[in-house]
Amino acid sequence: MRRKLGTRTEVELDNGIAIEVKNLKKSFRLPTEQSFGLKQAIFNRLRGIKGYKEQKVLRGLDFDIKKGEFVGIVGRNGSGKSTLLKILAGIYYPQAGEIVINGTLIPFIELGVGFNYELTGRENVYLNGALLGFSNAEMDAMYDDIWKFAELEQFQDQKLKNYSSGMQVRLAFSIAIRARGDILLLDEVLAVGDAAFQKKCNDYFKSLHENKQTVILVTHSxxxxxxFCDRAILIEQGKIVMDGDPNKVADAYTEMLGIKK
Amino acid sequence: MKIPRVLNRKNRILLKELTKTDFKLRYQGSVLGYLWALLRPLMMFAILYIVFSKLLKIGNDIPHYPVYLLCGTTLWSFFTECTSQGIQAIIARGELLRKISFPKYIVVVSSQLTALINLGINLIVVVIFALINGVAPSWSWFLVIPIILELYLLSLGIAFLLGAINVKYRDITSIWDVLVQALFYAVPIIYPIQMVAGTSTLAAKIILLNPIAQCIQDVRFNLITPETVTTWNFVGLPYAIVPLVIVVVILIAGALTFRHKSKFFAEEV
Structure with missing residues (x-):
């Protein structure tokens, strides 16, 4: 039984459009009762029980993102923002619809992907770099800058498990901002470190904005x-309810949450 | 998965770095570290040698029997390590699959590369033992390489097939553990195939149709003694190609299953 699926294609075109999304749908099959394991699977099949519930997360999204746009995606918890981001990143498969990604796309679903506590800071930097697509030689070239930016030079050869969580995030962020791509996907990575480090992050985002980098940012802030955003998209229950001026969208979202400004 | 992209620059970097990490982590925190990769098969060999050769007096009529046995256990360790690591790979790297997008086969291959490196080092030990034992070096030793490639492709096919199913049905891990135990006795590693042939020629022929048995016997044939009974010289054509067909079928079935299921690994793992 093959499910018909949506498509996600990567192209290199010069048409000013970075991402095109048409009628994107996604639902997850959530296991109803304990339906892991072979025994339960056979039982369920024999009894004609599906063993899962269809949870519709995205119910048909349509939008285009132009090159150089800094787009914020906002919405309540469970509205489908992160799922959308993961589909754009190619981690989840679109169930229906069409996605065209124009150019190289660098996703940051989480900072410090692949970080391993048993390895030293140095080893983790190279590992994380490789996951972002950097070769050893490229990492060598930017190695010192990474540590300097993270302000952790003296901990390079310590195992990661001896780092505080703040230190880990700073290191991860410091590697992440080296990544160069046509499109950046960022999921809640702004909230890191203390006030001083926060300022560095904000400067980084400002520089992205000024350099006309295409960014899609999922955030609650x-x-x-x-x-930072040129445009914002508000998602509620898997549908786009507002798309446009960031200030208006921010107002609408705040109102939706019922919080007084 | 388009063919030209399979080993592009980014994937190569990723494969290399993941293998390095696997390798480093496997022996982390142990005093002897990497030596364990050598010690484990050697110890397994020592036990089997004492029990089967010394106590049960099996294989005394085979020339260079200790090396013959060591060669078998080395290849067997490689096969079990390769398959069990490969089957586990997707789950072990689940965290990664949920965070970045890359061809999923990379985690399977990288987990197996460590086993390949271990095999390389263990084969050097086998060669040293062989030389000490008086086996004359020969050009036919190089024929071992394509045979090991065949064994590796079989492991890869099994890892793709079972690893893909294992994501949803974790029972596979346990089933495979038991199956491997059974397979160990279905392959002439500790007993010489001549022993089986003495009772039933048909049984011996069937055993030799197993690609694992075929590979092990072929390596022994080329590396240790041409007196080894192999699928080729014992079963003969046309059935001698059965092991190869099995490898190809498992590899293709594994690759197709893996390719289809890998789209949903990130959601299911």
Whole structure:
């Protein structure tokens, strides 16, 4: 039994459009009762029980993102933002619809992907770099800058498990910002470190904005939406309910949450 | 998965770095570290040698029997390590699959590359033992390489097939553990195939149709003694190609299953 699926294609075109999404749908099969394992699977099949519930997460999204746009995606928990981002990143498969990615896309679903506690800071930097697509030689070239930016030079040869969580995030962020691609996908990575480090992050985002980098940012922070975004998309229950001026979207979202400004 | 992209620059970097990490982590925190990769098969060999050769007096009529046995256990360790690591790979790297997008076969291959490196080092030990034992070096030793490739492709096919199913049905891991135990006795590693042939020629022929048995016997034939009974010289054509057909079928079935299921690994793992 093959499910018909949507498509995600990567192209290199010069048409000013970075991402095109048409009628994107996604649902997950959530196991109803304990339906892992072979025994339960056979039982379920014999009894004609599906063993899962269809949870519709995205119910048909349509939007285009132009090159050089800094787009914020906002919405409540469980509205489908992260699922959307993961589909754009190619991690999840689109169930229906069409996605065209124009150019190289660098996703940051989480900082420090692949970080391993048993390895030293140095080894983790190279590992994480490889996951972002950097070769050893490229990593060598930017190695010192990474540590300098993270302000952790003296901990290079310590195992990662001896780092505080703040230190880990700083290191990860410091590697992440080296990544160069036509499109950046960022999921909630702004909230890291202390106030001083936060400033560095904000400067980085400002520089992305000024350099006309195409960015898609999933966030709960309306300050960030107002400050950096050219455009914002509000998602509610797997549908786009608003798409446009970041200030208006931020207002609508705040109102939706029922919080007084 | 388009063919030209399979080993592009980014994937190569990823494969290399993941293999390095696997390798480093496997022996982390143990005093003897990497030596364990050598010690484990050697110890297994020592036990089997004492029990089967010394106590049960099996294989005394085979020339260079200790090396013959060591060669078998080395290849067997490689096969079990390769398959069990490969089957586990997707789950072990689940965290990664949920965070970045890359061809999923990379985690399977990288987990097996460590086993390949171990095999390389263990084969050097086998060669040293062979030389000490008085086996004359020969050009036919190089024929071992394509045979090991065949054994590896079989492991890869099994890892693709079972690893893909294992993501949803974790029972596979346990089933495979038991199956491997059974397979160990179905392959002439500790007993010489001549022993089986003495009772039933048909049984011996069937055993030799197993690709694992075929590979092990062929390696022994080329590396240790041409007196080894192989699928080729014992079963003969046309059935001698059965092991090869099995390898190809498993590899193709594994690759197709893996390719289809890998789209949903990130959601299911």
């Amino acid at each position: 309306m300050e960030n939406v107002r400050e």
